[in-house]
Amino acid sequence: MPELPEVESLVRQLRRGLEGARLAAVTLWTPSVVHGALPEPAGQKLLRIERRGKYLRFDFEGGAEVWFHLGMTGQMFLSREKTPARETHAHALFEFSGRRYLVFRDIRRFGGIHSRPTSGAALKAGILALGPDPFQITAAEFAALLKKRTGLIKALLLDQKLVSGIGNIYADESLFRAGIHPKRRPRALSRARLEKLHADLCAILSEAIEKGGSSINDYRHLNGASGRFQDLHRVYGKEGRPCRSCSSVIRRITVAARGTHFCPRCQT
């Protein structure tokens, strides 16, 4: 599932591929994936591409913003040729100057495209309420945010309003590295352990970005290549296998309605 490292990888590839591009045309094959009105294509220059949590944002000349969310199965592909036929599950095509064609594809349609968030309940609840991502706060601030809440630590890591960018994979992997059981409550953990979790989270996210993210099922790079961080997962998707640290059997339970993988011996 595209989380912070996958989106960040894509942002970096998009910056290289769309540098200096101007928006020439937009084709919407599935209008329902778009929320709000997209900018009228009139040669506006794409000024910046930024990541906010798991969202990607295009800033255009003139102030227009287009936000993308990949949901679970979202993909973006950039090609130099206009594909003659619409691919299955391709929902939108953005044509840029210099024969650059950007396709947004999303099998399960949990993702979507948003124009600049000015109103609407969904936007208020989502984009506008996003918390800082782990790189934007210090370990002390991270620990303080978690300490304010009463829920299970895994559920809190997944709460985008608290801390953004973390999804199921990196929640499980960071809790494993920090040695924290996913059902612990931050209130009952020492500040030092929460600060270590922040350090481990940042380290794992950085390593994942360096490896181009994790491709479990659908995530792909702009050119269709897979990420390589999935080979380094220690617990996610490893239920029934021996822990790489202590050889205990990795377990899978449900926390916050999400599959949750952990080592019963290393994580307390």
Place this chain on the structure above:
DNA sequence: GAAGGCCTGGAA
């Protein structure tokens, strides 16, 4: 804070 719904493909 828990649970249902959206959506589709693939596994059981």
Place this chain on the structure above:
DNA sequence: TTCCAGGCCTTC
């Protein structure tokens, strides 16, 4: 044929 995966929103 049914169930499951899950990010995020809505509803209770």
